[in-house]
Amino acid sequence: MLATEVYLVRHGETMFNQLNKVQGWCDSPLTVKGIDDLKRTANALAQVHFDNMYSSDLKRAIDTVHLMKDANIVSEIGKIKKLPEFREVFFGSFEGDDIDQTWDKIAQAAGIGHETNVQKIINQIGIEEFREATKKADPRHLAENKEELDERMIRAIRNLHELTKNEKRVLVVSHGDFIKTLAIKYWNNSDGHHDIQFPNNGSVTRGILHDDGRFEIVDYNKDAEDL
Incomplete structure (x- = not known):
């Protein structure tokens, strides 16, 4: 077993983002701006080797992971596995x-x-x-409260740990509020209670999944130009 580097990517802007609507488990398509922003992220990661790519099971995340996969020129990624535990917070x-x-x-x-x-x-x-x-x-x-969301986050990390035991670096597409809540829990720059900046569409948050199952976030909300 080995530690796994995890690139958490937030999906691109969607129609509901643009229309100022609540978007958790419900879905809406990526906008033209959302796709353009994602292409910048995908190009910035095009020469980063990933052993695998995963996605939340919501369509906006699935569309995002395929943009990442198609642009990457150094990875051989097979069928994308969908992980419902990495869905957005439910409202x-x-x-x-x-x-x-x-x-x-x-x-x-x-x-x-x-x-x-x-x-x-x-x-x-x-x-x-x-x-x-x-x-x-x-x-x-x-709507999910803190306890329900916390249980789901722990389950998400546990499942990812099982899936990535032989993988050194993976990409996972998830959602803004879910990634932010992961960072509140697992980032040492957060004290676990106070709020932190909401991650941008198409941004990358990087974590380390240790061989004993511990997870820590080491980089948060990096845009394409910062990668």
Whole structure:
């Protein structure tokens, strides 16, 4: 067994990103801008050798991983394995809703009144309470709270560890809020509670999956020009 370097790539901009809609497990196609941004990332990684590439099972991530695969000139990647555990955070009944109206409902559920700026909400109540308030505000209470999301992240890393035991470097396409939450948990620049910058579309976050299953993030939210 050996340590595995993991390149976590956020999918490109989608139609729902552009339309300011909540997008977790629901899906929408990549935009022209999203594809153009991804091509820059793909070109920056074109000569990085990967033993394998993986993807969340949502279409925007699958489309993204194929752009990475097609541009890479030094790797021989077979069929892409889809990993449902690396899906975006689930927002329950809010999926597809207007994002500002959703944040306002979450802010009210958290007891801080009207607020549509998600960063201000999280700064006030913290990321953990934000997850709880999201579940509380969801009329069907389906949205993932901190405990559910944390269990899924641990499962995602455990499964990836099993899959990559004989792989030195892999690429995994995932999603903004999921990658950010991984970084809050596994990046030593984060104290595990306070918020960090949301990763850009097409950005790369790099982690090390140690042979004993420990995971640590060593680089966060790097754009194509920084790679």
